[in-house]
Amino acid sequence: MGEGSLHKNNKTNTLPIKLRCSLAPVGKKLGLTNNKSMKNIVLVTMFLCNFLASCQFQNKESKEWVETIGFIKGSPSNYYIYNKVNEIEYRKRYGYLVGMLYEDEKCKIRYDLNDPNQIEILYWHPCFLPNEPTFVTNAEIKLIQKANILSKLNNINFQYTFGDIQFERNQILPPNYKELYPDLKEGQTYEVECWVENPQRAIIHLDKPI
Numbered sequence: 239m240g241e242g243s244l245h246k247n248n249k250t251n252t253l254p255i256k257l258r259c260s261l262a263p264v265g266k267k268l269g270l271t272n273n274k275s276m277k278n279i280v281l282v283t284m285f286l287c288n289f290l291a292s293c294q295f296q297n298k299e300s301k302e303w304v305e306t307i308g309f310i311k312g313s314p315s316n317y318y319i320y321n322k323v324n325e326i327e328y329r330k331r332y333g334y335l336v337g338m339l340y341e342d343e344k345c346k347i348r349y350d351l352n353d354p355n356q357i358e359i360l361y362w363h364p365c366f367l368p369n370e371p372t373f374v375t376n377a378e379i380k381l382i383q384k385a386n387i388l389s390k391l392n393n394i395n396f397q398y399t400f401g402d403i404q405f406e407r408n409q410i411l412p413p414n415y416k417e418l419y420p421d422l423k424e425g426q427t428y429e430v431e432c433w434v435e436n437p438q439r440a441i442i443h444l445d446k447p448i
Contacts, residue, residue, distance in 0.1 A: 301350040307365060308347040308357070310339055321347060323354040330357040340439045342370075361391065361410040364441050370433060375400060377407075377430035377442050382422070385410055394422075398430050400437040407440050419444050 308319040310332055317332035317339055328349070332339075346363035350356035366372055377398035385391045392411045397404060412418055422444060429446035433439040 301356065302352055303348045303358075304351050305346060305348045305360075307344050307367070308359065310343040310345060314339075319345060319347060319357070319359055321349055321354065321357060323349070326354070328354045328357060330359060332359065333361075340436055342433075342436075343439060361385075362412040362415075364409065366431065366433065366441070371435070372431045372433055374429055374431055376427050376448050377440070378427050379422070379424050379442075380406075382411075382424055394442070396428075396430065396442050398432070398440065400432065403437075405438055405440065407438070407442075409442055415444075421447075 306321060308321050310317055310319050312318050312332070318329040319332045320327055320329045322328070330347075332345075344365050344367065346360040346365055348358050348360065375398050377396040379394050379396050381395040382392060383395070385393045391413065392415065393408050394411060395406065395408050397406050399405070415422065427448040428442050428444055429448060430440050430442045
């Protein structure tokens with residue numbers, strides 16, 4: 239006997255045994271003991287259940303996104319991005335490792351105001367805080383490639399010099415980077431912003447070609 243034959247239906251009784259038994263006391267109290275009345279109860283019950291379920295689903299889907307800055311912490315291959323809402327800290331795994339991350343790295347994120355556990359990382363928006371001292375220099379794009387084999391996002395590899403030291407860094411590109419920067423190609427030079435306390439922490443500004 240297959241699984242589909244565990245509950246047999248017929249013209250006089252189409253409800254599974256467990257459901258008939260659970261509804262029987264309700265029907266008896268209401269004075270509804272015939273099959274037609276019981277079926278009406280079931281139909282109304284099913285309608286209410288579906289309605290409540292759809293309301294719950296809609297509430298889950300209605301998100302109120304808030305954009306802010308997340309703080310990246312951890313160790314190589316185990317980075318998380320953190321956000322604090324009402325003194326409660328939330329975190330999400332930082333999924334794209336495009337090179338070494340450094341102390342005090344930050345990135346723009348957005349979270350659901352109704353459920354701060356829901357975090358979306360805007361990987362293509364690394365950032366500095368307004369009070370972090372930075373300086374500007376030039377960087378050359380060396381490579382444009384996939385962030386990783388399975389990724390839909392791309393990243394760029396760029397090089398820049400501070401003093402006598404040459405640095406190399408990767409940065410994720412926006413999903414629509416071809417529309418935003420149609421002339422972007424390897425070998426071009428752009429402005430790069432570096433943190434004074436550690437020039438290895440740098441952000442290339444693709445809207446500022448040299």
